[in-house]
Amino acid sequence: MAENAWRGERSLTLPDAEPVIVQASLDHIARLMAETKTDTLDGLQEVLFARRPETLRAALAILLGAGNADALWPKVNGASGLTAVYVAISGAVSGLTPAEEDDAKKAQAESERELQAMALGLLARAIGQSSVSPSGNG
Numbered sequence: 001m002a003e004n005a006w007r008g009e010r011s012l013t014l015p016d017a018e019p020v021i022v023q024a025s026l027d028h029i030a031r032l033m034a035e036t037k038t039d040t041l042d043g044l045q046e047v048l049f050a051r052r053p054e055t056l057r058a059a060l061a062i063l064l065g066a067g068n069a070d071a072l073w074p075k076v077n078g079a080s081g082l083t084a085v086y087v088a089i090s091g092a093v094s095g096l097t098p099a100e101e102d103d104a105k106k107a108q109a110e111s112e113r114e115l116q117a118m119a120l121g122l123l124a125r126a127i128g129q130s131s132v133s134p135s136g137n138g
Helices: 026-036 041-049 053-064 066-075 078-094 098-131
Strands: 007-012 020-025
Touching: 007 078, 020 026, 020 053, 020 078, 026 041, 026 053, 041 053, 041 078, 053 066, 053 078, 078 098
Parallel strands: none
Antiparallel strands: 007 020
């Protein structure tokens, strides 16, 4: 079976290790979703975001090959190492450039702010209407 040509990639730099390019094709993503038992890309990203060492190590094995992942894993040290691995894998899976990811995050944050403002406006209007209830003694 020919591997899909689409690829997202990120550089993974860990202390005392040469930088490694982490690439994710659609086939890799399908294997990651099967490994993590997720049905959506959002679900996969949530599982990766948890930064569980066994999940990230399995993901590296899928993306880099088991031998390369085993050689690299001892360089992953503590929370900062797990975060570096997560960022590389998540970024490769997203297929976005770092600048595009920043733009997407900014757009999502703006959308969330707009929703919060709308919800606060509705709440204020509801409170205002309930405090101006008609009096029967007029």
